[in-house]
Amino acid sequence: xxxxxxxxxxxxxxxxxxxxxxxxxxxxxxxxxxxxxxxxxxxxxxxxxxxxxxxxxxxxxxxxxxxxxxxxxxxxxxxxxxxxxxxxxxxxxxxxxxxxxxxxxxxxxxxxxxxxxxxxxxxxxxxxxxxxxxxxxxxxxxxxxxxxxxxxxxxxxxxxxxxxxxxxxxxxxxxxxxxxxxxxxxxxxxxxxxxxx
Amino acid sequence: xxxxxxxxxxxxxxxxxxxxxxxxxxxxxxxxxxxxxxxxxxxxxxxxxxxxxxxxxxxxxxxxxxxxxxxxxxxxxxxxxxxxxxxxxxxxxxxxxxxxxxxxxxxxxxxxxxxxxxxxxxxxxxxxxxxxxxxxxxxxxxxxxxxxxxxxxxxxxxxxxxxxxxxxxxxxxxxxxxxxxxxxxxxxxxxxxxxxxxxxxxxxxxxxxxxxxxxxxxxxxxxxxxxxxxxxxxxxxxxxxxxxxxxxxxxxxxxxxxxxxxxxxxxxxxxxxxxxxxxxxxxxxxxxxxxxxxxxxxxxxxxxxxxxxxxxxxxxxxxxxxxxxxxxx
Numbered sequence: 001x002x003x004x005x006x007x008x009x010x011x012x013x014x015x016x017x018x019x020x021x022x023x024x025x026x027x028x029x030x031x032x033x034x035x036x037x038x039x040x041x042x043x044x045x046x047x048x049x050x051x052x053x054x055x056x057x058x059x060x061x062x063x064x065x066x067x068x069x070x071x072x073x074x075x076x077x078x079x080x081x082x083x084x085x086x087x088x089x090x091x092x093x094x095x096x097x098x099x100x101x102x103x104x105x106x107x108x109x110x111x112x113x114x115x116x117x118x119x120x121x122x123x124x125x126x127x128x129x130x131x132x133x134x135x136x137x138x139x140x141x142x143x144x145x146x147x148x149x150x151x152x153x154x155x156x157x158x159x160x161x162x163x164x165x166x167x168x169x170x171x172x173x174x175x176x177x178x179x180x181x182x183x184x185x186x187x188x189x190x191x192x193x194x195x196x197x
Numbered sequence: 198x199x200x201x202x203x204x205x206x207x208x209x210x211x212x213x214x215x216x217x218x219x220x221x222x223x224x225x226x227x228x229x230x231x232x233x234x235x236x237x238x239x240x241x242x243x244x245x246x247x248x249x250x251x252x253x254x255x256x257x258x259x260x261x262x263x264x265x266x267x268x269x270x271x272x273x274x275x276x277x278x279x280x281x282x283x284x285x286x287x288x289x290x291x292x293x294x295x296x297x298x299x300x301x302x303x304x305x306x307x308x309x310x311x312x313x314x315x316x317x318x319x320x321x322x323x324x325x326x327x328x329x330x331x332x333x334x335x336x337x338x339x340x341x342x343x344x345x346x347x348x349x350x351x352x353x354x355x356x357x358x359x360x361x362x363x364x365x366x367x368x369x370x371x372x373x374x375x376x377x378x379x380x381x382x383x384x385x386x387x388x389x390x391x392x393x394x395x396x397x398x399x400x401x402x403x404x405x406x407x408x409x410x411x412x413x414x415x416x417x418x419x420x421x422x423x424x425x426x427x428x429x430x431x432x433x434x435x436x437x438x439x440x441x442x443x444x445x446x447x448x449x450x451x452x453x454x455x456x457x458x459x460x461x462x463x464x465x466x467x468x469x470x471x472x473x474x475x476x477x478x479x480x481x482x483x484x485x486x487x488x489x490x491x492x493x494x495x496x497x498x499x500x501x502x503x504x505x506x507x508x509x510x511x512x513x514x515x516x517x518x519x520x521x522x523x524x525x526x
Binding site: 044 | 198
């Protein structure tokens with residue numbers, strides 16, 4: 001991509017960061033050094049670590065983790081599908097466990113958050129699960145894929161990826177409208193054997 | 198979602214003190230946040246009790262049974278080796294509920310208090326729902342009622358109690374520890390939920406600001422020979438159309454004690470005492486299981502679209518009983 005070209009992702013990132021008026025350098029600044037009781041009821045200071053980077057924001061308590069990631073931090077990998085915990089497109093890891101960012105209040109997050117953006121190593125090498133999804137062609141439109149991959153990583157880590165039946169049962173929280181399920185199952189089995197090798 | 202004030206509580210005392218008539222406790226949030234987005238629940242204050250995890254987040258095995266902290270996550274309990282081997286019905290009911298992500302978030306106490314999936318309750322654009330708006334009527338009586346209850350119904354509400362774990366708890370005679378403004382108390386699990394009768398909006402016997410702190414499940418000669426069978430529209434991540442939690446004490450081919458919970462068919466967690474009575478003292482066979490199932494659904498009242506439920510419920514119970522009887526323990 002040539003410099004100066006505008007693509008959708010770049011445009012969205014730029015506007016999202018600009019719109020993130022809640023971003024402040026530190027919670028102490030947000031409180032004006034006068035103690036938390038001076039923060040209005042609808043403004044709540046939060047500190048959370050996302051993919052190893054600390055963030056301090058002042059948010060409306062209604063902010064879900066999903067909206068915070070996408071709109072305040074411009075991390076648009078976690079997707080908004082149903083927004084009611086039924087599709088799994090927003091799956092991220094909190095404290096290493098897979099959860100639904102759409103049903104998580106950002107104010108109630110107390111452990112490190114990992115998203116699809118944090119999976120590759122610093123040198124750009126993909127996570128084995130990302131590699132496996134590419135090798136097995138485990139997606140079509142790709143919308144559910146970030147959620148699938150994070151859920152799959154947790155599925156293997158929880159030791160619930162022993163064979164096709166168990167993978168299908170323990171991936172039932174991630175819906176794929178393109179029905180790429182056969183290849184998703186293959187990708188998880190492949191990544192699992194690679195991790196164990 | 199409507200605005201609310203967020204406070205977090207790091208002691209039970211603070212959680213109870215912070216609670217108001219219009220507040221809600223936040224644990225896993227999987228019911229609460231969903232229903233707030235749908236505008237079904239409109240708390241003015243959220244009291245986040247997750248900081249109580251260290252106090253109420255453990256599974257403890259004692260000589261008398263097993264104590265499950267209110268804030269244990271469903272997924273953790275489903276994977277617990279003691280539950281899996283000694284109380285399989287508990288672990289199976291949890292593992293067949295929701296999805297892995299929801300089980301990682303949702304707590305045991307939140308799960309037993311989850312709200313019904315009735316379409317009319319969940320969608321405020323429908324006017325008539327006595328559970329959401331007392332006195333407004335019940336749109337399900339003559340509406341979409343394929344998934345609605347046939348046991349414990351009233352002319353004011355036929356919404357199905359959605360949970361699975363509660364059926365296992367009620368079958369195993371669990372009790373509930375509760376903390377509130379007037380101290381702590383223990384109640385039988387069977388007394389936690391209230392039949393809809395003419396106040397379907399009042400779902401439990403908990404007083405305002407009361408907090409479930411733990412469940413206690415007594416061990417017995419039936420706990421290992423136990424099984425949860427759940428029948429759904431799809432094989433995973435769906436609510437029960439019918440389910441059965443069964444636990445059997447069989448000696449010399451004779452049923453000494455049968456414990457039965459029925460899900461997907463009733464307005465509250467349902468104990469099948471009539472069916473238990475039929476089995477007691479008999480050999481478990483296809484015929485005696487069938488007789489028990491007939492007794493379990495003798496009082497069933499179905500409507501237009503859920504007339505299949507008593508038969509589905511009977512078959513579910515028979516299969517669960519036969520499976521439990523055949524277990525090698």
